[in-house]
Amino acid sequence: MTSRAALTTAGALAIGLAGAGAGAGLYSALGPAKTKTVVTSTTVVDHSQPASASTGLSINAIYQRTYQGVVDITVASTQSVSPFGGGGGGGTSQAEGSGFVYDMRGDIVTNQHVVDGASSITVQFWNGKTYKAKLIGTDKSTDLAVVRVSGAPSSLLHPLTLGDSSSLQVGDAVIAIGSPFGLAETVTSGIVSALQRSMDAPNGFTISNSIQTDAPINHGNSGGPLIDAAGRVIGVNAQIQSDSGGSDGVGFAIPSNTVSSVVSQIAAGKTVLHAYLGIQVSTPVSAQGAGVAEVKPNTPASRAGLKAGDVIIRLGDRTITSPDDLSSVIDASKPGESLGVTYIRGGKQHTVTVKLGTRPS
Numbered sequence: 358m359t360s361r362a363a364l365t366t367a368g369a370l371a372i373g374l375a376g377a378g379a380g381a382g383l384y385s386a387l388g389p390a391k392t393k394t395v396v397t398s399t400t401v402v403d404h405s406q407p408a409s410a411s412t413g414l415s416i417n418a419i420y421q422r423t424y425q426g427v428v429d430i431t432v433a434s435t436q437s438v439s440p441f442g443g444g445g446g447g448g449t450s451q452a453e454g455s456g457f458v459y460d461m462r463g464d465i466v467t468n469q470h471v472v473d474g475a476s477s478i479t480v481q482f483w484n485g486k487t488y489k490a491k492l493i494g495t496d497k498s499t500d501l502a503v504v505r506v507s508g509a510p511s512s513l514l515h516p517l518t519l520g521d522s523s524s525l526q527v528g529d530a531v532i533a534i535g536s537p538f539g540l541a542e543t544v545t546s547g548i549v550s551a552l553q554r555s556m557d558a559p560n561g562f563t564i565s566n567s568i569q570t571d572a573p574i575n576h577g578n579s580g581g582p583l584i585d586a587a588g589r590v591i592g593v594n595a596q597i598q599s600d601s602g603g604s605d606g607v608g609f610a611i612p613s614n615t616v617s618s619v620v621s622q623i624a625a626g627k628t629v630l631h632a633y634l635g636i637q638v639s640t641p642v643s644a645q646g647a648g649v650a651e652v653k654p655n656t657p658a659s660r661a662g663l664k665a666g667d668v669i670i671r672l673g674d675r676t677i678t679s680p681d682d683l684s685s686v687i688d689a690s691k692p693g694e695s696l697g698v699t700y701i702r703g704g705k706q707h708t709v710t711v712k713l714g715t716r717p718s
Contacts, residue, residue: 413586416546419532422588426458426515427534427581429481429541430467430490430504434474449476455535455581456480456504457590458516463506464624466616467580468595469495470559472502480506482513483542494623497560498631498716499615500595502580503623517582520589522568522612525549533572533594533608535581547572547606553681556596556609562631562716565684566612568592574608583610590616615688632690633716634658638669638680644701646670647683661698661711670706671699687713 414422432452454471458464465480472478478490488509495502506514529549537543551569558564570583574594583592592610599605622629635656641648646668652658663669669677672686673696690696692715699708 413530414588416532416544419584419586419588420534420544423517423582423584424534424542424544425483425513426517427483427542428456428458428465429536429539430454430456430465430471430580431479431481432472432475433477433479435476453536453539453577454579455577455594457580457582458514459503459620459624460516461511461514462624463490463509463514464493464620465490465504465506466593466620467502467504468593469497469500469502470595471580472504473559478504480504480509481541482509484513486513494626494628496619496623496629497718498558498562498629499564499611499619500556500558501593501611501616501619501623503620517584518589519613519617520585520587520591522566522591522614525552525568525585525591527551530586531570531572531591532584533570533574533578533581534584535574535578535594537573537575537577539577545573550607553685554609555681555684556611560718563684564595564611564615565681565688566615567595568610568612570608570610571606572608573604573606575604576602578608589613592616630692631716632687632692632694632713634683634687634711634713636663638683640680641668644668644670645678646701647677647680649700657711657714661709663698663700663709663711664702667700667702669698669700671708672696692716 456465456467459466480490481487488506490504490506493503493505532546550571554567554569556564556567578594581594582590585591591613594610596609598607635653635658636649637651639648639650649667675686677683695712698711
């Protein structure tokens with residue numbers, strides 16, 4: 358199946374983790390893809406718990422418990438095509454990703470970048486039966502989407518259970534189920550390699566608390582579940598870091614606690630709103646905290662008097678030791694919420710109150 362162009366998620370970030378330099382390229386796990394996804398690698402500060410010897414179900418037992426809830430998603434999109442840059446002509450491209458059943462209404466969770474620009478969406482279940490689906494809603498800030506299947510019998514709907522991603526530890530066993538290179542119902546296994554990683558969302562904002570795994574993830578795994586040893590979904594597979602574009606054992610998933618919060622709103626027909634501070638940040642050279650690299654004009658940060666060069670060390674009731682900490686606090690807050698901001702400027706500590714805004718699209 359030929360793919361549309363791979364998603365590029367460059368640009369200014371919400372609170373802009375502009376620190377750590379990129380190494381190998383980050384690719385969306387949509388597939389099969391031919392073009393590199395230019396996604397900037399962000400901070401890799403690791404506050405995870407010590408590795409644990411994970412116990413639980415066997416890989417086969419996890420698969421038997423969950424595979425009927427995993428689906429293959431084919432997306433068709435129509436784009437104007439002209440070799441000379443003018444109008445005229447058109448073409449249809451197809452891309453393939455993965456997803457999983459969320460509820461008995463026929464709601465399917467996948468990545469936003471899987472369904473971006475879709476003119477039609479087809480869902481294939483474990484037994485090969487296919488049904489048309491309609492897009493219910495998306496959230497580019499977390500790269501999540503919900504599509505709803507029409508006409509599928511309840512006997513085909515096997516919702517998967519969401520686990521608690523905050524309880525994960527490095528070393529926990531996980532499996533991924535999806536459609537790498539169009540090979541539906543493929544199972545790969547590995548461990549949680551690291552926690553509290555950061556990914557760039559399709560709109561350039563940061564997806565914090567992301568899960569790193571060495572379970573092989575390739576093009577076509579996008580939107581599929583990352584499942585723990587108890588058979589619960591603890592993440593949605595989204596990106597890989599690779600020199601070649603294939604799996605090099607460094608994959609990233611959106612944490613299930615983010616999925617739970619965002620998808621419940623999308624499935625209910627609501628618009629997902631995210632809190633917004635309006636700065637681009639970096640890792641301070643000589644101190645812990647979140648360095649302010651840039652303050653966007655006419656934002657909560659600018660109105661509170663924050664300036665480039667400040668180092669934020671506290672937001673609300675949380676001590677900020679890194680850009681990831683700041684991102685996590687913003688993500689857990691609501692638009693309109695007022696928080697105290699403590700920062701260092703010129704060697705002196707200052708505290709102001711900021712009223713968070715709503716993240717722009």
